[in-house]
Amino acid sequence: METPWWNDDDLLLAALREAEEEARAVPAEFVRAGKAIFTWRSVDAELAALTYDSAADEDLASSLRGAETAPLRALIFATPELTVELQVEAEALVGQLYPPRGGVAETLLATGEEITAPIDEDGNFVFRPVPAGDFRVCCRPHSGPVVMTGWVRL
Template structure:
């Protein structure tokens, strides 16, 4: 035991130093920790982007109106979504109740429940990079690939 711990002031000073040091975590450690945390869903199926109306030829109906349709597929599940200016509207096919989460690289930003026919709405509409995580409870979770809104 250090000599300066003979007084409360010495012990409190060392504890204060330890707590201040805890707050000064290097950014590279934070980034590595967040990357490691993503492995907790390593057993989730990845739903690949199968269709994107933004890729439709200019002047076609799919490329107008400020709405964008995306279709993701994984195994036996299709996740169809429409991005509107204020919401993400979606449906699961085949229909099933599920928990649906809207994720950004820094974590979950919104969640909702899909009803028994698979419909769900997430507000506000995603901005930037996002993915969806679907938990049906009857199989592995499904995560869409990262997509830019």
């Protein structure tokens, strides 16, 4: 009768080596993105629904591209209590909370990196430079619910 692998040290070590090699085969960027998506830190955040994206509005998108000071893209995310408006400009991601209130905004990148910016009492916040790659914004107002946008790809 053959000895089960868990009772044979050589077979056990070989199985562990194989498992370690398989774990290394996963690209590090996938691991970071997975951790960023399922972070418990924002488990209490209310997911805001995308209610407007200027990229889907052909007439507005073409008129915005022609204006020098117009945003490159405008997005609106909403919950029953708060609305988050985002404007992608040439050098910054500009946001506004409605109704206005102060707090902290975070840009969460798919790589796992987080960038923090204050939200002033008028509900305004700015991230410089514009996030590269996929990102989402989490707003933590001083009063009211924590709100998180869906993932955005520019």
